[in-house]
Amino acid sequence: MVTKIKQAPKRKKLRTAGFSNPNALKLDIPTPPTLRECLAQNLFGSGISPRGYRELSVEHSKQLIERYPSLYRLADASPVSSSPPFAREGFACGDGWFAVIDKLSAKLSADPNLVVSQIKEKFGLLRIYFELSPLPSNEIEEGTDIALAEAVAESQMTCERCGKPGKHAQREGRWSVKCDACTAEEARRKSLRPWMERLLAGLPAAPGGRSRLDLSPEHALALLEKYPGLYREAWTAPTSPASRFAAGGFEIGDGWFRLVDRVSARLAKDPALHVVQVKEKYGRLKVYFERAEGVPRDPRLDAEMKPALDEDADESERTCEVCGEPGTHEERHRWWSVRCGPCDQIDEISAACERIGKLVGGLDLATFSANEMIQDAVRLALVDIGHAAAGQPSKSRERLPGIGWDRLEHFKDAAAVKGMPVDELWGFASEEAPVLERKLR
Ligand SMILES: [Zn+2]
Numbered sequence: 365m366v367t368k369i370k371q372a373p374k375r376k377k378l379r380t381a382g383f384s385n386p387n388a389l390k391l392d393i394p395t396p397p398t399l400r401e402c403l404a405q406n407l408f409g410s411g412i413s414p415r416g417y418r419e420l421s422v423e424h425s426k427q428l429i430e431r432y433p434s435l436y437r438l439a440d441a442s443p444v445s446s447s448p449p450f451a452r453e454g455f456a457c458g459d460g461w462f463a464v465i466d467k468l469s470a471k472l473s474a475d476p477n478l479v480v481s482q483i484k485e486k487f488g489l490l491r492i493y494f495e496l497s498p499l500p501s502n503e504i505e506e507g508t509d510i511a512l513a514e515a516v517a518e519s520q521m522t523c524e525r526c527g528k529p530g531k532h533a534q535r536e537g538r539w540s541v542k543c544d545a546c547t548a549e550e551a552r553r554k555s556l557r558p559w560m561e562r563l564l565a566g567l568p569a570a571p572g573g574r575s576r577l578d579l580s581p582e583h584a585l586a587l588l589e590k591y592p593g594l595y596r597e598a599w600t601a602p603t604s605p606a607s608r609f610a611a612g613g614f615e616i617g618d619g620w621f622r623l624v625d626r627v628s629a630r631l632a633k634d635p636a637l638h639v640v641q642v643k644e645k646y647g648r649l650k651v652y653f654e655r656a657e658g659v660p661r662d663p664r665l666d667a668e669m670k671p672a673l674d675e676d677a678d679e680s681e682r683t684c685e686v687c688g689e690p691g692t693h694e695e696r697h698r699w700w701s702v703r704c705g706p707c708d709q710i711d712e713i714s715a716a717c718e719r720i721g722k723l724v725g726g727l728d729l730a731t732f733s734a735n736e737m738i739q740d741a742v743r744l745a746l747v748d749i750g751h752a753a754a755g756q757p758s759k760s761r762e763r764l765p766g767i768g769w770d771r772l773e774h775f776k777d778a779a780a781v782k783g784m785p786v787d788e789l790w791g792f793a794s795e796e797a798p799v800l801e802r803k804l805r
Pocket residue numbers: 523524525526527528530542543544545546547
């Protein structure tokens with residue numbers, strides 16, 4: 365995942381030569397933030413996201429530049445391409461080496477002329493370069509050499525990822541120091557599916573995000589953690605290329621989390637089973653699973669499983685798929701689904717916004733102002749929105765923050781909506797309605 369720096373914290377105005385010429389070109393070139401400024405915003409050097417684990421954590425980087433200001437004074441240098449690497453990338457090694465670097469820095473700061481120009485991992489070992497500066501006394505130089513040799517030797521035995529004892533070895537053609545647990549974790553992460561990566565980043569599994577009909581990342585991860593064998597296709601190679609679970613994870617709304625949790629607990633009793641699809645079909649929870657070949661079946665387990673699974677699926681027909689409150693199973697807009705009253709009304713708000721979008725699509729304020737019929741249709745949709753908003757209990761308002769519920773609720777007052785000035789009506793129809801529709805989709 366690449367986090368781009370959202371905003372350069374410091375902008376310097378750079379004016380080109382032109383002096384008093386008012387027509388001279390004015391340039392506003394953003395200066396890249398320094399390492400210190402990046403860290404203050406919890407970003408890594410140059411605002412670039414960590415290179416896997418090969419970057420000291422922001423917290424530890426901050427501690428080091430504060431503890432040893434002279435040694436790491438390049439943290440305040442402008443990180444342009446001609447500056448020393450430290451100014452651009454900071455501590456370019458894993459967080460497991462923090463203690464090694466801290467100890468080394470304490471020894472190095474005995475020499476006030478020493479400035480670190482690069483600190484990184486190379487061939488699996490800690491490597492440090494310094495800026496050229498006046499030569500210190502022989503004594504200090506000797507001390508520095510010993511400290512460096514000790515730190516490098518220590519890095520060779522310390523897992524670069526977690527700091528526990530590790531082995532210096534070639535892994536997939538690349539030298540590194542890692543402990544066994546971190547080696548396994550790295551391999552697991554490498555085999556992660558794209559939807560798992562999104563979940564771990566706290567994003568919905570579906571790339572576009574079906575928003576209201578996505579299992580929340582917390583709930584999805586909780587299931588994967590609780591039933592690792594059952595959901596093994598999140599990590600291991602899928603049994604068939606058509607496995608929907610491997611391709612997309614849980615394809616259900618968050619309201620059914622409790623049900624899926626219960627189904628999973630039942631299925632996990634049989635270690636030969638693993639899930640290949642979890643989805644909603646005709647408004648019912650469907651969980652498809654496969655059985656490993658050659659594992660003897662337990663007839664008693666089989667006998668109790670089937671009715672239990674049917675019972676859970678039946679319960680899904682009475683549980684709002686969006687929020688988990690009691691809901692009704694019916695055909696809505698040609699699709700069978702289960703929704704509670706308030707969630708149904710949210711769909712109505714969304715549909716009203718869509719109607720408004722169709723009414724004003726392609727118009728401008730002038731044509732809109734001249735067409736009273738369209739204005740009346742928009743006002744009608746607005747009153748619908750007002751009634752649906754008024755029906756939202758605080759629970760669903762909390763689940764969907766940033767909607768401005770109180771304001772929407774006022775639209776239920778038909779007389780007020782009728783008296784709404786045309787430009788205000790146009791503002792809502794052309795700008796707010798599409799945003800609202802997207803948020804509630
Ligand atoms: Zn480790």
